[in-house]
Amino acid sequence: MRLIDLAGREIPVILRRHDRARRISLRIDGRRDAAVLTLPPRAAEREAVAFLMQHRDWVLAQLDALPPRIAFADGAVVPLLGRERRIRHDPTSRGRGGVFLDGPDERELVVAGESAHLPRRVTDFMKREARAAIKPLARDKAAALGVRMGRIVLRDQRSRWGSCTASGDLNFSWRLIYCPPEILDYVVAHEVAHLRHMDHSPAFWATVAEIAPSPKQSRAWLREHGARLHRIG
Ligand SMILES: [Zn+2]
Numbered sequence: 001m002r003l004i005d006l007a008g009r010e011i012p013v014i015l016r017r018h019d020r021a022r023r024i025s026l027r028i029d030g031r032r033d034a035a036v037l038t039l040p041p042r043a044a045e046r047e048a049v050a051f052l053m054q055h056r057d058w059v060l061a062q063l064d065a066l067p068p069r070i071a072f073a074d075g076a077v078v079p080l081l082g083r084e085r086r087i088r089h090d091p092t093s094r095g096r097g098g099v100f101l102d103g104p105d106e107r108e109l110v111v112a113g114e115s116a117h118l119p120r121r122v123t124d125f126m127k128r129e130a131r132a133a134i135k136p137l138a139r140d141k142a143a144a145l146g147v148r149m150g151r152i153v154l155r156d157q158r159s160r161w162g163s164c165t166a167s168g169d170l171n172f173s174w175r176l177i178y179c180p181p182e183i184l185d186y187v188v189a190h191e192v193a194h195l196r197h198m199d200h201s202p203a204f205w206a207t208v209a210e211i212a213p214s215p216k217q218s219r220a221w222l223r224e225h226g227a228r229l230h231r232i233g
Helices: 045-054 056-064 115-145 174-178 182-191 202-209 214-231
Strands: 002-006 009-017 023-031 034-039 077-080 083-089 099-102 109-112 152-155 162-164 171-172
Touching: 002 045, 002 056, 009 045, 009 056, 009 214, 023 056, 034 045, 045 056, 045 109, 077 115, 083 115, 099 115, 099 202, 109 115, 115 152, 115 171, 115 174, 115 182, 162 182, 171 182, 174 182, 174 214, 182 202, 182 214, 202 214
Parallel strands: 009 034, 083 109, 152 171
Antiparallel strands: 002 009, 023 034, 077 083, 099 109, 162 171
16 A cells, blocks of 8 residues: 555555456555556556546546545444444443443443443454344344355455355345345345355245345345445454
């Protein structure tokens, strides 16, 4: 990562060489607020930087259009299963693993301990909640279809919300915990349906429809809001 001046703004730029790249390409990494330049093996770096300069208006517009970043900190409001919760740091609080929902309607996420550990503790909490929400859903849906399911693995993938391996393991992004329940339900249904059909054929979508209430709306929601979920925490 390096900083490159674009029209008076210092922009983080990541240069990557890729064996199979045929030309220089440019994209935005919304997690790192950076421009990513991909270079074919023999392209010169100055060519790539010139390419970046040519597209600088596009880069700046894309960076400005990114959803706001929400850091885990006292007072921050974060979604949990689609409902907003306010993080409250309470160093003296005890019990329930040091992170727990509290207050009227469970609108507060109380975090005990030192503030330096708050972001990690909240992240761990989100991962635990994601596992607790996904596991029974996947088990029930696999039972409904009569398919055998392997392990459930939580990841933090940028490009996919879930995936399914040939051996029947299901991978999910723990960030799904920020989604409304019906969206989480759809993603789980999608991966469980892959245990029957390892493709996206009409038969696959018919299977998804058997175990998810509204696949179409859920996919639209993820397209619209997905980028925002990567900017939380
Ligand atoms: Zn799929």
